[in-house]
Amino acid sequence: MTKLYSLPAYKAARDKEGMARGMAVRFSNHVATEMAADGDLEPGPVPPVQESIELSCLKQLMALEDETKALKAPEVESLLLMPLHEIPKSPNVRAEGYSRENPHPLVSDHGGQYGYSVGPKYEPISTKDVARRVRDEIKAGVKAKTLPKASYSVRSSHRSIRIEISELPQDFPVLNPERVRLEAAEPHVFHPDCHYPRFTPEAKALVEKVEGFASAYRYDRSDSMTDYFDTNFYLDVGISHIDENKARTEILASVAESR
Numbered sequence: 001m002t003k004l005y006s007l008p009a010y011k012a013a014r015d016k017e018g019m020a021r022g023m024a025v026r027f028s029n030h031v032a033t034e035m036a037a038d039g040d041l042e043p044g045p046v047p048p049v050q051e052s053i054e055l056s057c058l059k060q061l062m063a064l065e066d067e068t069k070a071l072k073a074p075e076v077e078s079l080l081l082m083p084l085h086e087i088p089k090s091p092n093v094r095a096e097g098y099s100r101e102n103p104h105p106l107v108s109d110h111g112g113q114y115g116y117s118v119g120p121k122y123e124p125i126s127t128k129d130v131a132r133r134v135r136d137e138i139k140a141g142v143k144a145k146t147l148p149k150a151s152y153s154v155r156s157s158h159r160s161i162r163i164e165i166s167e168l169p170q171d172f173p174v175l176n177p178e179r180v181r182l183e184a185a186e187p188h189v190f191h192p193d194c195h196y197p198r199f200t201p202e203a204k205a206l207v208e209k210v211e212g213f214a215s216a217y218r219y220d221r222s223d224s225m226t227d228y229f230d231t232n233f234y235l236d237v238g239i240s241h242i243d244e245n246k247a248r249t250e251i252l253a254s255v256a257e258s259r
Contacts, residue, residue: 160235
């Protein structure tokens, strides 16, 4: 006497063996096929889960077909024949789906699957040229007195730029006195920046302003959650340890005098 097997096998594999739904479907079909070949069992009905999987795939294919038809519009075909630098900035369906701005004409957004930011002055130039432009902008800022008079070291390598600020004016506040006092009183306790900022508002604004000069020439498509990194250069901006140590010493000296 023959009996249906694929549906019971699917349920057993799913419930008793703890298999994933897709694996349970394949397992039940395999068992039914092997045993039906011996004439003992009939294949039986297709498990409902496989029907839903097939329906889901069909819906995806239909959506992809609609999207492909839309991409074959005459105006889009004309864009495909244009040189890259002549393509106008226009809304991008995938970018809008991820609530992004229109992708840069020179930097693909990878279909919206990774991080995406492009500086307003980005162009495919070397880090050496970027460093040269940043130096000029810093000099202009110092001359216009939008930046304090100090030493700004801008160093570049093949894929990175390091900017170090040093020799700041004597009266320029660098470190947060409260943070310095806490670290001196509790050297083995971690004090997060969100509670006790390391830098003063003036020092933080200075670092962010200088960092903005270089970031304007940078694109970043990295996604740290998947360990994917894609950028034209890595950027590091900070105040020199000499200036930090000097500010720390002065703050602690004033604390000692007040006692």
